Amino acid sequence: MKLILLFAALFSFTYGAAANQTIPVPGATDGAGRKVLTIVNKDPPGVRCNGNIQIAAEIANTFRVPIQILPASLVPNLPAPSVFYGQELIAADGRAHNGQSSFQMVSDVLEMEGAPKQPKTGLIYQDKVRKEFEALKSTIKTGGQ
Numbered sequence: 321m322k323l324i325l326l327f328a329a330l331f332s333f334t335y336g337a338a339a340n341q342t343i344p345v346p347g348a349t350d351g352a353g354r355k356v357l358t359i360v361n362k363d364p365p366g367v368r369c370n371g372n373i374q375i376a377a378e379i380a381n382t383f384r385v386p387i388q389i390l391p392a393s394l395v396p397n398l399p400a401p402s403v404f405y406g407q408e409l410i411a412a413d414g415r416a417h418n419g420q421s422s423f424q425m426v427s428d429v430l431e432m433e434g435a436p437k438q439p440k441t442g443l444i445y446q447d448k449v450r451k452e453f454e455a456l457k458s459t460i461k462t463g464g465q
Contacts, residue, residue, distance in 0.1 A: 344397075349406060355408075358390060360390050368413075368419045368420045371420055371460060372401055372419075375422065379426055379427065384436045384437065384438055399414060402419055403426065
């Protein structure tokens with residue numbers, strides 16, 4: 321019985337440690353120590369990658385956070401597509417959300433982290449621009465068909 325408990329304890333310790341690992345992301349913080357929103361794209365970007373870029377545009381129009389977009393060839397140790405805030409994984413190919421983020425998903429993380437918002441919403445939220453932006457996102461999702 322003690323042997324079974326020992327194996328169970330070792331398994332839960334090992335599993336728990338693996339589940340809480342941080343992923344080293346180049347440029348995860350800027351010079352001021354702020355967390356950076358990082359988007360990793362395939363070379364060239366596909367549907368999910370382009371979708372994540374559009375999410376980054378929405379985030380930039382709402383929050384005051386540094387954003388970097390990296391091609392997978394520069395960070396071969398990271399899955400592509402993927403989205404990180406600092407070293408926190410939000411979405412990754414073959415993992416969380418299979419690499420596809422959403423505005424709500426990213427903004428929830430930013431709000432929980434206390435990221436500052438823009439003093440006023442950006443151009444992307446004006447009606448005419450928003451309609452064209454939504455049409456662009458729709459075209460990307462369908463692959464232009």
